[in-house]
Amino acid sequence: MKKVLLSGLLALTLGATTVLAGCSNSEEATTNENGVIEITLWHAMGGGPGKGLDAIVQAFNDSHDKIKVNSVYQGSYDDEFNKYKTAEGSDTAPAIMQVYDIGTRFMIDSEATVPVQKFVDADKYDMSDFEPNILNYYKMDGQLYSLPFNSSNPILYFNKTAFQEAGLDPNKPPKTWAEVEEYAQKLTKKGADGKPERYGMSMAIYGWFFEQYMANQGGLYANNGNGRKERATEAVFNKTEGTKFLDWWKKGVDAGYMGNFGRKTADTQAAFSAGKTAMFIDSTAVLRGLVDGAKDKFEVGTAELPKTEGAAGGVIIGGGSMWIMKDQPDAKQKAAWEFIKFVAEPKTQATWHTATGYFPIRTKAYEVQELKDFDAKYPQFQTAVSQLHNTKLTEATSGAVIGVFPEARATVETAIEDVLLGKKTTQQSLDDASKKVTDAIGKYNQLYKK
Known part of the structure; x- marks a missing residue:
């Protein structure tokens, strides 16, 4: 397939212009005047996770005298x-990109x-102790394309104090x-005006939650085995x-x-913290x-x-992963691999987990003392670990892989908003959304025919 700069690719589908380009492999000089290979890591992690990643980069640089990683936050x-x-x-291009899970199909197709x-x-490289349910998301045709980094899944959070007030056993959640x-x-709880002061349960209108509840029932998001066959x-x-x-x-x-607090997950989180909802669904990363x-x-x-009665249950892993870019010289690619291996070391993973809550x-x-101490302080996280290990790998729980996922x-x-607000019936809204996404997939696939 001929590779071109596909600017406007997703504009042909659902209106976006997020694209990657074809690649070359320059053999230019790769070291600075001190004989150090400098590589750039681009990422989209702000706030606490961004600080956690910067700390990992600093630790790597402090322990490697021939490689220097420059971490650059790129926004979304x-x-x-x-x-x-x-x-x-160019010289400013990254050797490593941290990309969200739903960009996987696009990154593979870009051949970048x-x-x-x-x-x-x-x-x-020995990967025998890597979590198979996490690795599996980033595998296609038996090949691992990127290394998982910020990994999470959704769990139910609940207010134990509110449970006790309502006469419910806080040790027996639904x-x-x-x-x-x-x-x-x-x-x-309702006020004198009859309006809820505290909802029993809430969910943000977030497509990831919809995907999780599809998988939780064994349902597929896309055909051909969720795009994996x-x-x-x-x-x-x-x-x-x-x-x-x-x-x-x-x-x-x-x-x-x-309760319906809109699309922003932060708004539902704030409602929970303020006592305006007693239960809600969110990522393990916010625990x-x-x-x-x-x-x-x-x-x-x-x-x-x-889960619904009779369903097998289970969840899809979410988050992001590290990709090594093809347009970099071999020496920089190998340096990028050295950094990725450092990120994957048990000690680094323990530090990352305790700093952010990601898996x-x-x-x-889990054998590192730092992590043992963290989990003793936050025993709630064991729920996420158990759920990860209890999830049976199927086409549904492996997650869909499509090029227009965002x-x-x-x-x-x-579509969810239209249903919750009574603008459309459930079937009509999902039918319309499915057709729109199918059309977009078709246009995308035409550009990537082998």
Whole structure:
């Protein structure tokens, strides 16, 4: 396939212009005047995670005298992609890019990267203790394309104090949708005007949560095994699993025991911290902040994602990974691999976990004392670890791989809003969204035909 700079690619699909370019491999000088190979890492991690990543970079640089990594925050993932278009092949181009999970299909298709598998094989690098449920997301056709970095999954957070007030056992959180309904109704508090002062349960209108509840029921987001058997050609989230979940969600909102605080996950987090909702769904990555923020007000509990009766359960891993860029000289690619191996070391993973709440990607990290101390202080995180290990790898829980995922996610969020606000029926809204995403996948695939 002829490679071109595909500016406007996603504009042809759902209106975005996030693209990557084809690549070359320059053999220019790779060391500075001190004989040090300098490489650049681009990332999209702000706030606490960004500081945690900078600390890892500093630790690497302090322990390696022939390689220096320069970490550069690029804003959002979309900003990062667009900046790469102008930097590709230049001295300012990154040797490593940290990219979100749903960019995987696009990164593979761009042919702008070197699969991490190449370096794993060349080094005979031992990955026997790496978490298979995390690695699996970034594998296609048996090949590992990038190394997982910031990995998380969604869990149920609940206010144990509110449970006690409502006569519920704080050590027995809801496990099924039916139990969520029962608990949420008891936890909902209304004011004198009859309006809820505290909802029993809330969820942000976030496409990732929809994807999780599809997988939790064994449902696929896209055809061809979620795009893992072969390239996906159709969105199929408008089937029974999608409508059943959205109908359940709308039922709770209409009945007044489920709160709707909009698309921003931070708004639902704030509502929980302020006591305006007793339960909510969110990433494991926010656990430490929630527990610390609530310690003087109430005790935070956690539970695995509730499932519908008879469903196998399970979740999809989320987050992002590290990619090695092809347009860099071999020496810089090898230096990038050295950094990635450092990131994956058990000690580094323990530090990353305690600083951010993201999963360690390998089990040996749990043997590090720093991590043992953290988990003793935050036992709620064990829920996430158990859920990860309890998830059976299937096509559903492996997650979908499509080239227009960011736009597909936004389309699904609009569909959810239309249902919750009563603008469309569940089936009509998901049918319309599925058709829109299918059309976008088709246009994308035309540009990437082999």
